[in-house]
Amino acid sequence: xxxxxxxxxxxxxxxxxxxxxxxxxxxxxxxxxxxxxxxxxxxxxxxxxxxxxxxxxxxxxxxxxxxxxxxxxxxxxxxxxxxxxxxxxxxxxxxxxxxxxxxxxxxxxxxxxxxxxxxxxxxxxxxxxxxxxxxxxxxxxxxxxxxxxxxxxxxxxxxxxxxxxxxxxxxxxxxxxxxxxxxxxxxxxxxxxxxxxxxxxxxxxxxxxxxxxxxxxxxxxxxxxxxxxxxxxxxxxxxxxxxxxxxxxxxxxxxxxxxxxxxxxxxxxxx
Amino acid sequence: xxxxxxxxxxxxxxxxxxxxxxxxxxxxxxxxxxxxxxxxxxxxxxxxxxxxxxxxxxxxxxxxxxxxxxxxxxxxxxxxxxxxxxxxxxxxxxxxxxxxxxxxxxxxxxxxxxxxxxxxxxxxxxxxxxxxxxxxxxxxxxxxxxxxxxxxxxxxxxxxxxxxxxxxxxxxxxxxxxxxxxxxxxxxxxxxxxxxxxxxxxxxxxxxxxxxxxxxxxxxx
Amino acid sequence: xxxxxxxxxxxxxxxxxxxxxxxxxxxxxxxxxxxxxxxxxxxxxxxxxxxxxxxxxxxxxxxxxxxxxxxxxxxxxxxxxxxxxxxxxxxxxxxxxxxxxxxxxxxxxxxxxxxxxxxxxxxxxxxxxxxxxxxxxxxxxxxxxxxxxxxxxxxxxxxxxxxxxxxxxxxxxxxxxxxxxxxxxxxxxxxxxxxxxxxxxxxxxxxxxxxxxxxxxxxxxx
Numbered sequence: 003x004x005x006x007x008x009x010x011x012x013x014x015x016x017x018x019x020x021x022x023x024x025x026x027x028x029x030x031x032x033x034x035x036x037x038x039x040x041x042x043x044x045x046x047x048x049x050x051x052x053x054x055x056x057x058x059x060x061x062x063x064x065x066x067x068x069x070x071x072x073x074x075x076x077x078x079x080x081x082x083x084x085x086x087x088x089x090x091x092x093x094x095x096x097x098x099x100x101x102x103x104x105x106x107x108x109x110x111x112x113x114x115x116x117x118x119x120x121x122x123x124x125x126x127x128x129x130x131x132x133x134x135x136x137x138x139x140x141x142x143x144x145x146x147x148x149x150x151x152x153x154x155x156x157x158x159x160x161x162x163x164x165x166x167x168x169x170x171x172x173x174x175x176x177x178x179x180x181x182x183x184x185x186x187x188x189x190x191x192x193x194x195x196x197x198x199x200x201x202x203x204x205x206x207x208x209x210x211x212x213x214x215x216x217x218x219x220x221x222x223x224x225x226x227x228x229x230x231x232x233x234x235x236x237x238x239x240x241x242x243x244x245x246x247x248x249x250x251x252x253x254x255x256x257x258x259x260x261x262x263x264x265x266x267x268x269x270x271x272x273x
Numbered sequence: 274x275x276x277x278x279x280x281x282x283x284x285x286x287x288x289x290x291x292x293x294x295x296x297x298x299x300x301x302x303x304x305x306x307x308x309x310x311x312x313x314x315x316x317x318x319x320x321x322x323x324x325x326x327x328x329x330x331x332x333x334x335x336x337x338x339x340x341x342x343x344x345x346x347x348x349x350x351x352x353x354x355x356x357x358x359x360x361x362x363x364x365x366x367x368x369x370x371x372x373x374x375x376x377x378x379x380x381x382x383x384x385x386x387x388x389x390x391x392x393x394x395x396x397x398x399x400x401x402x403x404x405x406x407x408x409x410x411x412x413x414x415x416x417x418x419x420x421x422x423x424x425x426x427x428x429x430x431x432x433x434x435x436x437x438x439x440x441x442x443x444x445x446x447x448x449x450x451x452x453x454x455x456x457x458x459x460x461x462x463x464x465x466x467x468x469x470x471x472x473x474x475x476x477x478x479x480x481x482x483x484x485x486x487x488x489x490x491x492x493x494x
Numbered sequence: 495x496x497x498x499x500x501x502x503x504x505x506x507x508x509x510x511x512x513x514x515x516x517x518x519x520x521x522x523x524x525x526x527x528x529x530x531x532x533x534x535x536x537x538x539x540x541x542x543x544x545x546x547x548x549x550x551x552x553x554x555x556x557x558x559x560x561x562x563x564x565x566x567x568x569x570x571x572x573x574x575x576x577x578x579x580x581x582x583x584x585x586x587x588x589x590x591x592x593x594x595x596x597x598x599x600x601x602x603x604x605x606x607x608x609x610x611x612x613x614x615x616x617x618x619x620x621x622x623x624x625x626x627x628x629x630x631x632x633x634x635x636x637x638x639x640x641x642x643x644x645x646x647x648x649x650x651x652x653x654x655x656x657x658x659x660x661x662x663x664x665x666x667x668x669x670x671x672x673x674x675x676x677x678x679x680x681x682x683x684x685x686x687x688x689x690x691x692x693x694x695x696x697x698x699x700x701x702x703x704x705x706x707x708x709x710x711x712x713x714x715x716x
Contacts (some may be wrong), residue, residue, distance in 0.1 A: 069615055108622045118615035120634045130620035133630060182620060336699075337691040340667060345688060348680040426559055433561035437660060444564055456590040457571035465560045465568065472559035 004074055011080040011088040020045040020080055020218040021066065023188060024152075027059055027074030028242075035061045037242035038075065046216040050229040050250075053239035054265060058220045062239075063188045066220065067110045068101055079107060080185055106134070109184030113191040115171045117163040123150065123174045124159040130182045142181075149177040153207045169200030173207055181209075187211070189221040201225065210233065226269055230254050238262045279459045283450050290446030291467055297364050297432040297442055304368025305375050310437060312372065313379025314405075326375065334373035339431055342366050347438045363435030363442075371428050378424065382417030383409060415487045422480035426472050434470070443467060498577045503682045506673050510686060513669035520586065520665055523650040527591025528651070529644070532598030536606060537628070539599070557596035565589045570661045586658040594651055601643035606635035641709055645702030649695050666690065 009024060021043040028036040035058045043049050047260040051059040057167075064070045066077060072085045076093060086093040087100045096104065118126050127146035131137040137145070144158060148157045153173040163171050165168045172192055179187065189208065193201045205228045212232045223229055229236060230250040238259075256264045274282075315327035334342065343366040347359060357365065386409050394404040436445035447464035451457050538550040557565070569592075570585035580588070609632050617627040656667030670683040 043679070067615075067619055069618055102621060103617045105618075108619075110615075110619040112612060112615060112619075114612050116610075116612035116619075118613065118631050118635075120614070129630065130622065134621050134623070179619065321680070333692065336653075336695045337688045338653045338656045338667075340659075341670075341684065341688050341691060344667075344670075344680075345684045346640075348674070349684050352681055402589075427598065430561040433563050434657075435564075444561065447564065448567065451571060455575070457568070457575045461564060461571065464564055468560045468564065469556055474556060475509040 006093045022078040025075035050233040057239040058242040108183040109179035110188040169203040290443035293442040300364040301367035305372040308372030309375025312376035382413035517665040522588035528594035531595035533598035538600035571672040607639035
């Protein structure tokens with residue numbers, strides 16, 4: 003059993019990161035996917051996570067969204083622990099009630115959109131604000147329509163997902179997640195399931211978000227050029243650890259580690 | 274008296290009833306399978322009259338209650354000159370009723386065999402009979418097994434109704450015991466447990482075993 | 495050989511129509527109980543508690559694997575043994591409702607399992623509560639695949655109402671038995687009951703198919 007007293011109950015001080023992974027480990031049985039990971043994301047930063055499959059990059063996002071449990075270490079969001087809660091002066095695993103409260107500041111967009119098929123685009127967007135945040139219908143509508151306009155889907159607001167293309171569905175999914183006004187937005191390979199010609203629709207929306215908002219964002223993607231363009235920092239994962247990280251120009255332009263170089267040249271060859 | 278005393282005292286009657294139920298089960302199951310195969314294949318015939326005959330049988334026996342069919346066979350058929358002893362009336366009714374459901378399963382199983390199989394057999398000039406017997410039915414059989422497993426359980430439960438025309442099966446004995454001891458929970462409860470044991474611990478495992486054996490034979494395990 | 499007497503048939507028809515109302519009422523109430531209780535059983539098998547899941551599972555299997563007619567006797571006779579007198583109607587409703595709730599819980603289970611995992615994850619990402627997740631997102635999607643099974647069991651319940659005659663519930667079968675016994679003529683009563691059942695269950699099965707298609711369209715999933 004890990005000694006939890008080494009972890010603070012709260013992060014204090016002047017430069018508290020929006021997200022902090024402290025010594026985080028995740029294993030599935032004998033397979034260790036994340037290995038004592040330390041990762042900080044500052045407020046308003048856009049971090050892209052790249053790496054070969056099985057490197058743990060998607061797991062990082064899923065754990066932040068509490069879709070996976072933690073096996074070691076602690077994750078902090080906005081200074082407060084996400085995966086644990088304070089009890090009698092020490093951190094213990096969070097109970098479901100605490101977890102629900104804690105993850106309300108995280109939003110996620112999935113590779114396969116996961117829109118609710120029995121609701122229209124607009125209904126998908128107002129669902130969270132109304133049912134979770136308790137907003138009255140007209141306020142939820144207003145907020146959702148604003149977001150749908152921003153992603154360019156306002157004229158399709160009364161359509162069901164089955165009538166929308168992949169790119170359109172993903173844009174609605176982004177609006178839906180933003181409607182919850184999260185502090186941290188996660189993008190898990192949001193263009194991997196799209197036809198090449200519509201990838202631009204979705205990356206365009208993400209660009210807009212980066213330019214116009216101060217959201218903290220984590221993105222897993224295979225779109226290297228796009229990542230290079232908009233990220234503040236890029237992390238290259240290998241076998242559950244950060245192999246190398248830095249500003250996009252330095253990581254892509256001048257990778258220091260051999261594995262990073264190998265990965266980047268393999269990706270370039272595939273383009 | 275305690276439950277064990279109750280059991281000890283009535284065990285012979287439960288045993289007799291169970292044996293009759295087992296007999297009814299096997300006889301109705303055999304009839305149901307034969308009828309299902311026949312009607313299922315008939316329904317896929319190109320001849321409209323053949324299809325229609327099978328279709329009528331299936332709709333009538335699926336659209337009315339087993340209990341009605343049972344009473345009809347036992348009480349009304351004699352008026353048409355066909356008098357069946359209650360034991361026979363019992364399993365004939367159950368077999369015909371569940372055979373109608375089974376016919377749909379046969380049809381479904383055959384239709385779920387990929388079209389390519391029919392075409393391959395056709396391409397090597399197999400006769401229709403051989404094609405059905407050697408290529409289609411074996412594959413259809415494996416596809417059909419899971420829902421047939423459920424049907425067998427339904428069949429077991431259906432045999433309980435023959436007690437209502439005084440066939441001395443497990444259910445009949447349970448009613449008798451209830452009538453003489455007034456210990457309803459024990460009387461009917463024991464019968465429920467015996468049916469449950471048969472369904473969960475004998476019929477279902479057997480069907481699963483059959484599925485595994487067939488899957489291996491078909492090279493799919 | 496057979497001599498069908500139309501005058502007799504018309505004479506007893508009114509009694510059948512009255513009994514038919516009872517049959518439909520019995521089927522309706524029983525089905526109503528089963529629809530709700532079945533959902534309870536299905537959801538109970540999804541709780542984190544392993545004990546609850548296993549116990550409910552075994553109960554459902556027990557009810558599904560044993561004859562309804564025996565369960566009807568059990569419910570009717572066990573009450574008095576412990577001092578509770580149940581009317582045939584109430585005992586019948588309990589037994590049929592319980593029996594079919596076990597069937598429907600399996601149908602619901604299949605429907606719930608068919609909802610893609612991503613839907614659950616989206617609900618977590620939007621932070622919807624468990625109740626809201628189930629009732630606003632998951633169950634609406636579990637409904638269309640479940641409708642075929644639900645419809646089949648509605649017709650099935652209707653066809654099982656004759657079993658209630660064994661404890662004296664005044665439905666169609668009971669009426670036929672009564673008429674047959676008192677007039678010593680079984681041909682017309684049993685045949686007419688059979689025809690009445692056919693006349694109701696066949697169109698009902700057709701209507702259910704139509705309803706299922708309409709539901710799919712309404713929920714925008716096709």
